[in-house]
Amino acid sequence: MVYELGWNWDEFHLLAQGSLAGHLLECGCQLTGGYFMHPGDKYRDICLSDLLDLSLPFAEVTSDGKVCVAKANGSGGVLNFSTCAEQLLYEVGDPSAYITPDVIIDFRDVSFKSLSDNKVLCAGAKPSVPPVPDKFLMLASKDLGWKGWGEISYGGYECVKRAKAAEFLVRSWMEEIYPGVNKHITSYIIGLDSLKAISSDKSSSFPEDIRLRVDGLFEQEEQAIQFTKEFTALYTNGPAGGGGISTGHKKEIILEKGLVGREHVHWHVAAQQNEVMQSDDQTTGLSDLTQTHAENASVSPSFQMNTTTNSCTKYSLPAVEASPAPSGQKIPLYNVAHSRAGDKGNDAHLSIIPHFLPDVERLKMIITPQWVKEVVSDLLIPSSLPNPDEIERTKKWVDEHVTLEIYEVRGIHSLNVVIRNILDGGVNSSRRIDRHGKTLSDLLLCQQVVLPP
Known part of the structure; x- marks a missing residue:
């Protein structure tokens, strides 16, 4: 944009608007309805057929810094206030100081029309x-x-108890060989508690099948290898009916952050033209490709998805369609707001965007650092069958290491929540099934809240 529109590097208002365009386009179709559809939410229940025809977004930027984002006419998906608001707050941290190499941007007064x-x-x-x-x-x-992991499935009567017995055995076998190693191991039961996305006061139904996942991050490769052997022993020494075991181990690295003075960073731009290779017959292969495609189409079964269970909603601005959420009664946060979660290192970033924008004033009274910390603290419990001491140690660690920042973004009447040190080391080293913390948005939204009048 600096080159095409004739901007100068010290015209920071123009650079801020240009960077806004780049930030909104960064995640492609997430701006035009991808990663947005949510059945049962009348504000996000996009037709399944529309998701098959998403358009990549593009931006129109003028020399005076006017920015419009758009999608192809007639394409599926949706581009509106809500999709733009989610992308605006995606992984920005403090919205008053979003740092890029060219300019630090204040997003607090950004608006969408x-x-x-x-x-x-x-x-x-x-x-x-x-x-x-x-x-x-x-x-x-x-x-x-070194990371070592294992998975095994159980189904039917008392499948959860058998999975918990399997976890106990693997931990005990490892402890016999490497005393104290259990502090490096975490476990969860897929289908029961792997994502913790359940309201604290909502009982869960009896699961018909579950999958135990146990991960360890060890100091020595031999410990990771031994872990996979002990886990495989569940086939012969574990509870009845376990199947589908998979294990593995690998070397783990992390990326540590550091800061380098701007004066020590030098850059240049260069371009080089390569010789283009040309075929003597530029049509070679096209007829063969067409014939192969036709043959595959004739033998492959057609796939059709039943979309009758997914209603279609015509979209417009939430402020037009929405009404105030009820007060004085328990309702899921889903009914009040929508959210998207992202990650930066070991930190989770979550937007809270009300369907009825003035509801942000009441949400500010509910979404407090202490409330968020209580909701997410169970993520750090290392076992599906914790004893009271483990729970107490986890609570203490959370109090000492997990910190919260909640920012108000005035222009879109929303909140941006940053949770520090919650992702088990971050995507490169996390032992959780959801390494990025993407499902934290639903963990918050499924909580029951009582809004004030």
Whole structure:
């Protein structure tokens, strides 16, 4: 944009608007309805057929910094206030100081206005103070040990008890060989508690099949290998009816962050033209490809999805369609807001965007650091069958190491929640099934809340 539109590197208001366009486009179809559809939520219940025809978004940027994001006319998906708001807050941390190499941006007063079903006007990005970072981010790899993991399935009567018995046995076998090693192991039962996405006061139904997952992050490779052997022993020495065992181990590394002074970073741009290879027969292979495709189509069964259970909703701005959420009664947060979660290192970032925008004032009274910490603290319990001491140690660790920041974003009447040190080390080293913490949005949204009047 600096080159095409004739901007200068010190025109920070223009750079802020240009960076807003880039940030909104960064995740592709997430802006046009991808990763947004949610059956049962009348504001997000997109037709399944529409998801088959998502359009990549594009931006129209003028020389004076006016920004519109758009999608192809007639394409599926949806581009509106809600999709733009989710993408605006995606992994930004403090919205008053979103750091990029060229400009630090203040997103707090960004607003969105739908010009049509396929185009949204985006305004309000401005430079922070100071407008330019004096340090750049540097990432360095570091050995973190060896990962070992195992999975096994149980089904039918008392399947959960058998999975918990299997976990107990694997932990005990490992402890016999490597005393104290259990502090490196975490476990969860897929289908029961692997994501913790259940309200604290909502009872779960009896599961018909579950899958135990146990992960260890060890200091030595031999410990990881031994772990996989002990887990495989469940086939002969474990509870009845376990099947589908899979195990593995690998070397783990993490990326540690550091800062480098701007004056020590030098860059240049270069272009080189390569010789283009041309075939003597430029049509070679096209007829064969067409014939092969036709043959495959004749022998492959057609796939049709039943979309009758998925209703279609015509989208417009939530402020137009929505009404205030009821007060004085327990309702799931799903009924009040929508959310998207992202990650930066060991930190989780979650947006809270009310369906009825003025409800943000009441949400601010509910979504407090202490409330969020209580909701997410169970994620760090290392076992599906914790004893009271483990629970107490986890609560203490959470109190000492997990910190919360909640930011209000005025322009879109929303909240941005940053949870530090909650992702078990981050995506490269986490022992959880959801390494990125993507499902934390549903963990918050399924909580029962009572809104004040």
